[in-house]
Amino acid sequence: MSGPVYERVALIGLGLIASSMFWAMKRGGLAGEVTGFAKSEGSRETARRIGLCDRVCDSAAEAVEGADLVVLCVPVGAMGAVAEEIAPALKSGATVTDVGSVKRHVIDVVAPHLPEGVHFVPAHPLAGTEHSGPESGFAELFDNRWSLLVPVEGSDPKAVARLRTLWEGMGANVDEMDADHHDLVLAVTSHAPHLIAYTMVGVADDLRRVTDSEVIKYSAAGFRDFTRIAASDPTMWRDVFLTNKDATLEILGRFTEELFALQRAIRTGDGEHLHQYFTRTRAIRRGIIEAGQDTAAPNFGRGGGSE
Numbered sequence: 001m002s003g004p005v006y007e008r009v010a011l012i013g014l015g016l017i018a019s020s021m022f023w024a025m026k027r028g029g030l031a032g033e034v035t036g037f038a039k040s041e042g043s044r045e046t047a048r049r050i051g052l053c054d055r056v057c058d059s060a061a062e063a064v065e066g067a068d069l070v071v072l073c074v075p076v077g078a079m080g081a082v083a084e085e086i087a088p089a090l091k092s093g094a095t096v097t098d099v100g101s102v103k104r105h106v107i108d109v110v111a112p113h114l115p116e117g118v119h120f121v122p123a124h125p126l127a128g129t130e131h132s133g134p135e136s137g138f139a140e141l142f143d144n145r146w147s148l149l150v151p152v153e154g155s156d157p158k159a160v161a162r163l164r165t166l167w168e169g170m171g172a173n174v175d176e177m178d179a180d181h182h183d184l185v186l187a188v189t190s191h192a193p194h195l196i197a198y199t200m201v202g203v204a205d206d207l208r209r210v211t212d213s214e215v216i217k218y219s220a221a222g223f224r225d226f227t228r229i230a231a232s233d234p235t236m237w238r239d240v241f242l243t244n245k246d247a248t249l250e251i252l253g254r255f256t257e258e259l260f261a262l263q264r265a266i267r268t269g270d271g272e273h274l275h276q277y278f279t280r281t282r283a284i285r286r287g288i289i290e291a292g293q294d295t296a297a298p299n300f301g302r303g304g305g306s307e
């Protein structure tokens, strides 16, 4: 690649995704100077200590001054307030993007604050871990994972293409998607599964008293996977469910219907129903593997705690 994709990049929020972006941009020589800001003073101090960002600023406005690309890497519920705060300091011609797990809400609360002459290209990398904070990121997080761009009406095609180049440079495969479709798809593939994992671990925790800690001691692989997911950041996930309410409730409604059908099959001894169901779901897993989509990154994270 000849030269950086952006001369100046500002990362607002310095957690898992921002720090992974920083290390991936450095790995690929994709950005000139990278500035950063996080609300928590502790995170800013940690960032300075570990060399996360070329310059850590004490306000979001200072961080975005002169930036060609501003990336909002804060929980979805904080996106609107951050956009309002940085709007007066944005350079004309700059691109603002975000990495939020929900897209319609982010567009609704960010777009109205952005001045004319600033491009808005929302995005969402489909990659993460259960860890959070500035020390949890790693350059390989986005390698061979999807990053979805969700251009809004009137998004400048050149700004979209440049952001695509950045994500590809960070190792991701890039696709474009409409915001409502994105939110429905992610409700199925990410949001509802997280809620189910939270619930299952909560049930096991309730049962712990009955089973005298054996649930933890003898936890099998399937349950361990649930506990990893259920260790994800509480602020991030609270915001996801509050801002992707309709799609998540739609999917949970369907989930409950299927669960009841399986429950009934178990109660009535309907082995045929269970066998057919599990045969269908096994085929889905095999389809994912055959399509080369089982790209779950190994957990390189350094396990930074939540703030």
Ligand SMILES: NC(=O)c1ccc[n+]([C@@H]2O[C@H](COP(=O)([O-])OP(=O)(O)OC[C@H]3O[C@@H](n4cnc5c(N)ncnc54)[C@H](O)[C@@H]3O)[C@@H](O)[C@H]2O)c1
Pocket (backbone or CB within 6 Å): 012, 013, 014, 015, 016, 017, 018, 037, 038, 039, 040, 043, 060, 073, 074, 075, 076, 078, 081, 082, 099, 100, 101, 102, 124, 125, 126, 127, 128, 129, 130, 131, 132, 133, 134, 233, 236, 307
């Ligand atoms: N963790 C994942 O698996 C994952 C994957 C893809 C996308 N996302 C999305 O990326 C975004 C960031 O997630 P993360 O996992 O990096 O979170 P994180 O908890 O690791 O980091 C969040 C950062 O935002 C900062 N912050 C919070 N409120 C702020 C505010 N008002 N102003 C400035 N800074 C603020 C925190 O100090 C912290 O540095 C979220 O919108 C999330 O939905 C997360």
Ligand SMILES: O=C(O)C(=O)C[C@]1(C(=O)O)C=C[C@@H](O)C=C1
Pocket (backbone or CB within 6 Å): 100, 101, 125, 126, 127, 128, 129, 130, 189, 190, 191, 229
């Ligand atoms: O691997 C994990 O820990 C994740 O949950 C990552 C995951 C996902 O559901 O796949 C979580 C939320 C995001 O918005 C994108 C990716």
